[in-house]
C-alpha cells in the first residue's frame with residue numbers, strides 16, 4: 001500500500017507518530033476464574049460488559065491519510081460478537097479467562113487474521129471489565 005508522509009504546514013519534519021484507537025462493546029459475557037482460591041468472589045461465574053479497545057500505529061499514513069480505516073476493523077467486531085457475546089468465556093476458550101489473557105488472545109487473533117490485510121500495526125489491546133478496571137496487553141519489540 002502506498003505510504004504518504006503528510007506535510008503539515010508549519011510542522012514539517014516534526015518527529016512523532018500517529019495512533020488510532022477503536023473500542024468494541026461485548027455484552028453479557030461471563031467467566032469464572034477457577035484457579036482462584038475458594039471464597040474468592042471471582043471464582044464463581046459472573047458477568048461483565050467488556051469494552052475491548054484496539055490501538056494501532058503505522059510508520060506513515062495510507063493514501064487516504066489514515067493509519068487504518070476504522071471500517072477495516074469490522075472482522076474483529078464480528079469475531080468478538082460471534083464467538084464471545086452472551087457466552088461463558090470458559091466454554092469458548094482454552095485458557096484461564098482473566099482479562100489479561102483475554103487481551104493476549106484477542107491480540108494474537110488480530111495479528112494473525114486482520115493485521116496482514118490492513119495498513120496499520122497493532123500496538124495494544126485493552127480489555128475493560130468496568131469503567132474503572134481494565135487489563136492491557138502491549139506489543140513488545142521483535143527479538
Ligand SMILES: [Zn+2]
Pocket residue numbers: 031042046047048129
Ligand atoms: Zn470477572
